[in-house]
Amino acid sequence: MPKAKKRKAPITNNIIVDPSSSKPQARRTLIRRFHVLLKKKAQLEHQLSNDDGSKHPHGSLTEVKLALTEVGNEIEELGGLEAYQRMSSIGQGNDRGGGSEKYLISWLKEMMIHETCQRLKQRHLLLEVGALKPDNYRSCTSWLDAAPMDLKSRHPDILEQDFLTLDQSSHRAKWDTISLSLVLNFVPEASDRGRMLRYAHNMLKEGGYLFLALPLPCVENSRYLTFEHFRLLMSSIGFNELKSRWKHSGKMVYYLYEKTSPVQTEMDFSKKQILRSGNRNNFVVLIRD
Numbered sequence: 001m002p003k004a005k006k007r008k009a010p011i012t013n014n015i016i017v018d019p020s021s022s023k024p025q026a027r028r029t030l031i032r033r034f035h036v037l038l039k040k041k042a043q044l045e046h047q048l049s050n051d052d053g054s055k056h057p058h059g060s061l062t063e064v065k066l067a068l069t070e071v072g073n074e075i076e077e078l079g080g081l082e083a084y085q086r087m088s089s090i091g092q093g094n095d096r097g098g099g100s101e102k103y104l105i106s107w108l109k110e111m112m113i114h115e116t117c118q119r120l121k122q123r124h125l126l127l128e129v130g131a132l133k134p135d136n137y138r139s140c141t142s143w144l145d146a147a148p149m150d151l152k153s154r155h156p157d158i159l160e161q162d163f164l165t166l167d168q169s170s171h172r173a174k175w176d177t178i179s180l181s182l183v184l185n186f187v188p189e190a191s192d193r194g195r196m197l198r199y200a201h202n203m204l205k206e207g208g209y210l211f212l213a214l215p216l217p218c219v220e221n222s223r224y225l226t227f228e229h230f231r232l233l234m235s236s237i238g239f240n241e242l243k244s245r246w247k248h249s250g251k252m253v254y255y256l257y258e259k260t261s262p263v264q265t266e267m268d269f270s271k272k273q274i275l276r277s278g279n280r281n282n283f284v285v286l287i288r289d
């Protein structure tokens with residue numbers, strides 16, 4: 001008897017998520033689903049743009065195109081980037097502990113940046129990438145100028161701009177601080193995450209600061225990252241870890257780095273390297289030339 005043909009699982013493996021729900025569990029499921037879909041979309045687009053006629057892991061060219069349409073449709077059904085931003089901004093609300101900017105502000109103040117600026121009549125220039133609100137830094141207007149930007153602007157004061165397509169020469173050494181709060185983990189391709197960090201390094205003034213906020217499992221429970229590996233990766237780009245804040249069983253990790261010269265290392269950060277076994281996630285950052 002001929003063997004029954006195994007039915008291929010649909011690429012997007014749809015799950016039911018109610019985009020209008022504001023329950024924390026539904027919110028987290030939607031955010032996670034978005035990350036999965038965006039990663040899948042980036043992989044399929046990459047396959048299409050590098051099409052050399054060879055077999056694709058997702059089937060023929062037609063199947064890849066179909067899968068891309070399916071992914072696009074599901075993103076739309078979930079409400080697109082707007083729904084994702086809405087869910088993320090609920091998580092930022094004061095009733096839920098507020099946004100991550102409070103950690104950056106308190107670290108800058110600990111380092112007396114506000115006093116130095118006021119004494120020398122200087123302004124601290126902050127580029128806030130992935131800004132859901134235009135005025136996260138309104139409490140600091142006497143010494144800090146914030147420039148909020150996002151892939152999709154939710155307010156006229158937020159510049160609609162992809163950080164990865166900013167002109168690198170006109171932004172070189174322009175900013176005192178760059179904030180990437182829950183942005184690096186949004187970028188679907190591991191090598192684009194590395195590029196984002198390198199661009200941030202180029203765009204900071206000498207001695208400038210990078211504020212990074214990530215979901216804790218990205219570092220605590222990844223197959224390809226550990227706290228130490230990430231620290232070395234960051235220093236190889238030229239980011240010296242000044243401060244960090246996280247707790248076991250917490251949700252987030254916050255870092256403050258200072259821009260330094262890249263530290264030479266024998267380690268290869270351009271390829272995935274399995275650092276831990278067991279039930280882990282696949283978050284990784286790759287640094288490629």
Ligand SMILES: C[S@@+](CC[C@H](N)C(=O)[O-])C[C@H]1O[C@@H](n2cnc3c(N)ncnc32)[C@H](O)[C@@H]1O
Nearest residue numbers: 088130150151152161162163164181182183186
């Ligand atoms: C989870 S939200 C984070 C919002 C906020 N910063 C926070 O900490 O809650 C991620 C935001 O980053 C934005 N984003 C992702 N990649 C970006 C890029 N390359 N350039 C600009 N914004 C980006 C997304 O559009 C999204 O609004």
